[in-house]
Amino acid sequence: MATKKTSLRGLGAKFLDGAEPLIRALIYASGWSSIVFVAAIFFFIFREAWPILPRVNWGEFFFTNDWVPVPAEGNKASYGAMSMMYGTISVTIVSMVIAVPLGLGAAVYISEFATGKVKESFKVLIELLAAIPSIVWGFIGLVVLNPIIQDVFGVAVGVNLLNGSIVVAFMAVPMIVSISEDALRAVPDTYREAALALGASKWQIVYKVLFPAAKNGLLAACMLGVGRAVGETMAVLMATGNGMVIPENFANPAILLDKVRTLTATIVSELPDSVHGGDHYRMLFVIGIVLLVFSVVINVTSDIIVKGVKGDQKNA
């Protein structure tokens, strides 16, 4: 028995020896490929947008609200994208206001309070949620949330900012939960014991020990949630009402019941109808660039936040 094992291990080692250059090459290739893909994405989006970049009226693009790519006879096309940026930003903010507390709460419950079967069932449920395709969430927005919002708020149309944000929140929650739960689980148990032995209650342990100790991971989870919200397309297209409006008064909560249209929704709904190589087509790629910039900014900020937090912890 023992000799068998040794010889097997020997064989395995020999196999690995021979295959090592190959395996190394594969690992390198997969590492580099991600860089290549990102570069390719930038390249193709810029290539499509390039010819129009010198002619874009940036003031109009960022600060006006008239998106008329196909004007009536004799009129000039206009490309004011402010309402779409408002759409993307508002869906992101509202969905995170919903998803972050929900996701963190669920993660805390699963990692610190639930035990045994309950814990397992919750984890499975979260995984199931994560596996639901975007388009199905869109249907849920249309078919389930739409009438509920109509009833509750007494509005004629229930696809709006609120609906889209709820849908995106539900899509972001599983990711926030699973990353936050990992972060909480990584907190050494000795900290919990130390705090418990000092007479702290479970809640005190959560917010005075676990949150500070898991800060980095929790922040990362939330930032990934934000990324998800910015990039989400099909579901928001279906659930937000796809209307280009900018509210007059941002303090009025009724804006939750207005239609919005996000940057992503604009691209996906207009690209098929635009003339390949035409101005409209190229402007949609300019929107793509804006989205790319958004996501780079989010990633860099989250990096800075996470690093800043790390620095704090060293000095604190």
Add this chain to the structure above:
Amino acid sequence: MSDTETDELSIRTRNLSLWYGNFQALYDVSVDIKPNIITSLIGPSGCGKTTLLRCFNRINERYGNVTTKGEVQILGENIYTEAVALAELRKSVGMVFQRPNPLPISIEKNILFGVRSHSRRSDLPASRREELIESALTEVSLWNELKDNLKRKATTLTLEQQQKLCIARLLPLKPDIILMDEPCSALDADGIERIEELISDLKDRYTIVIVTHNMAQARRASDECIYMYLGEIKEHAPTMELFMNPKNEQTAMYIEGRYG
């Protein structure tokens, strides 16, 4: 034993048994631990020293599969009843762990962690907080070393400082009893010596129960000694008596085997 004597005991257990799932780790432990002395708990690894110690602040229960039977009285009060407030119990029975486990926050926040959990913010004005921090650190002789670095993260201290801090953070809670589970096992010889000194300084004010696998330490540092074997208490006597003249055959074998 008369009632007055019972009242004077710090810890008194009667027929205490404990199971982890189906595995019985303690068998009918009945022990009386006197106040303001150091009692050491010795015995081979796995005999239940840690388990017994963790019954005294009921921290064993955090593992879901623990069943406890019998009675544990702390300062005359049975702690295994529904009515016991665990936070209060843990305030009066502090614990020091085998690996120093300061929380990953600043030194001062570690010291205040306990009192902050037990009192409202308004009861702890800045002046009171400073007082608590200074007296706790002075009591473990860390004040001079650390007074200029109170905002430093506690996990960056040396292990010896960390363990002293773990003792210091119990003190603002004014505990009656301090439980220590092999508090020196992560330290070097110098660290061990200084922690032992500290422990013997503390015994006037606190009842101390210390688990140790180090015979020499039990002998040097404790007034009474309990020998455990396979979840049972085999012998409990004044330390010198237990080492010089063990009544139990197994005790004799253990202290000779380890020490001779």
